[in-house]
Amino acid sequence: DTEVTQTPKHLVMGMTNKKSLKCEQHMGHRAMYWYKQKAKKPPELMFVYSYEKLSINESVPSRFSPECPNSSLLNLHLHALQPEDSALYLCASSQEGGTYTDTQYFGPGTRLTVL
Amino acid sequence: AQSVTQLGSHVSVSEGALVLLRCNYSSSVPPYLFWYVQYPNQGLQLLLKYTTGATLVKGINGFEAEFKKSETSFHLTKPSAHMSDAAEYFCAVSPASKIIFGSGTRLSIRP
Numbered sequence: 001d002t003e004v005t006q007t008p009k010h011l012v013m014g015m016t017n018k019k020s021l022k023c024e025q026h027m028g029h030r031a032m033y034w035y036k037q038k039a040k041k042p043p044e045l046m047f048v049y050s051y052e053k054l055s056i057n058e059s060v061p062s063r064f065s066p067e068c069p070n071s072s073l074l075n076l077h078l079h080a081l082q083p084e085d086s087a088l089y090l091c092a093s094s095q096e097g098g099t100y101t102d103t104q105y106f107g108p109g110t111r112l113t114v115l
Numbered sequence: 116a117q118s119v120t121q122l123g124s125h126v127s128v129s130e131g132a133l134v135l136l137r138c139n140y141s142s143s144v145p146p147y148l149f150w151y152v153q154y155p156n157q158g159l160q161l162l163l164k165y166t167t168g169a170t171l172v173k174g175i176n177g178f179e180a181e182f183k184k185s186e187t188s189f190h191l192t193k194p195s196a197h198m199s200d201a202a203e204y205f206c207a208v209s210p211a212s213k214i215i216f217g218s219g220t221r222l223s224i225r226p
Binding site for chain 2 (some may be wrong): 004006040041042043045056077090101103104105106107108109111
């Protein structure tokens, strides 16, 4: 099973709402990633978890809060977002943490719209 | 600093024609190079990657890429385009500290 699942597929939220994005993989991977992708742009790395510990935070605003409850699950908590945060949020996983030479397996993404 | 440049934001070819998507990189250390494909409303899927060894890398769906150190290039090719190849293609470089994506090339296939 080489699948990364993400829920929900679509999310519309107001600027005062609190919501969460969920990502799950059952490949035994030890690294998980959050990316943000604006339309017609490449993915931008947000966070990396390696062995369930946050290893990289690419200077992401605090209104985005990642959480890795266990090795299979990755959440992204959203609070007080801005309209410019509207984007496709992609989750990915790879075998090992700490290196980017491993193949990353991507989920289908959550399309987020902030009103 | 490491960077990736994809030449041509949009490439259009006829079905059955050669596909050539260009990628040049800049890296101060031996790079790992990747090509990812993104179909509409989907995540990214790895087509192929170069780490070390043979410079001609074969990937899925009939794609291949050749690492040319002297030209700092990693162009993606496919001998015969199929309608199902229409997608966004991203070249990426990993100098081991992070992965850096190019800006992407949208491939269109004409019937």
